[in-house]
Amino acid sequence: MQWLYCDFHIHTTWSDGEYSPGEVVSLYGEAGFDVIAITDHVLDAESISRSGRPVSELSVMDSSEFGSYQEELWDAARIAWERYNMLLIPGVELTNNTSRYHILALDIKEYISPDLSVEEIIACIRRQQGISVACHPYIRNHSGDDPSFHLWENHERLATMFDAWEVANRDDLFNVVGLKKFNYIGNSDFHEARHLLSWKTLLQCDRNVESVKAAIRRNDRVSLFLYRGGKIK
Numbered sequence: 001m002q003w004l005y006c007d008f009h010i011h012t013t014w015s016d017g018e019y020s021p022g023e024v025v026s027l028y029g030e031a032g033f034d035v036i037a038i039t040d041h042v043l044d045a046e047s048i049s050r051s052g053r054p055v056s057e058l059s060v061m062d063s064s065e066f067g068s069y070q071e072e073l074w075d076a077a078r079i080a081w082e083r084y085n086m087l088l089i090p091g092v093e094l095t096n097n098t099s100r101y102h103i104l105a106l107d108i109k110e111y112i113s114p115d116l117s118v119e120e121i122i123a124c125i126r127r128q129q130g131i132s133v134a135c136h137p138y139i140r141n142h143s144g145d146d147p148s149f150h151l152w153e154n155h156e157r158l159a160t161m162f163d164a165w166e167v168a169n170r171d172d173l174f175n176v177v178g179l180k181k182f183n184y185i186g187n188s189d190f191h192e193a194r195h196l197l198s199w200k201t202l203l204q205c206d207r208n209v210e211s212v213k214a215a216i217r218r219n220d221r222v223s224l225f226l227y228r229g230g231k232i233k
């Protein structure tokens with residue numbers, strides 16, 4: 001069976017990314033990727049109010065925009081499939097900077113609030129048959145901060161609740177996650193063109209969303225891949 005080249009953590013102009021969903025599709029499609037997930041930020045209410053600014057000025061998606069966001073991603077997904085034979089999975093990064101967890105929700109159908117607890121978020125994602133991913137659960141070299149610290153602090157309890165953990169994020173490999181042998185994937189956390197050169201995931205499965213989701217959950221034919229540019233195929 002074929003190995004699919006995947007990136008499940010990509011930001012667009014719907015939050016703090018540089019490219020629109022359409023431009024992201026062209027970039028990844030031309031490079032030869034098989035599966036991408038677009039995962040723009042929604043931010044917890046306390047972080048929004050602490051900023052003292054309206055949500056529209058914060059480079060995050062407003063919950064009221066979620067429907068239009070989903071519609072644009074569905075349109076982009078159709079183009080990705082027709083032009084490049086590439087799957088686009090709509091997702092979101094539930095960003096809670098107050099309680100310090102970032103969680104990817106892939107293939108969800110309805111809005112989920114980042115103000116919920118980690119357990120509630122995981123349950124909501126599961127109910128919608130989505131995939132939950134613990135984002136960058138350890139210290140990253142490029143930022144120095146650790147916005148998902150809560151997840152690692154509670155990793156013993158949360159280990160098997162998530163469908164996967166990001167064992168690699170952009171340039172960073174999280175050895176602590178690898179040592180625990182949790183379900184894993186690697187993602188770019190793409191915001192701008194140079195982030196394309198980064199850790200990615202290879203999955204051996206059929207080219208459809210349900211098979212990709214099953215392959216992440218099963219996590220037996222998965223590998224990390226450091227993309228260094230050029231055409232994959």
Ligand code: ZN
Binds near residue numbers: 093102136
């Ligand atoms: Zn994040």
Ligand code: ZN
Binds near residue numbers: 009093189
């Ligand atoms: Zn991100």
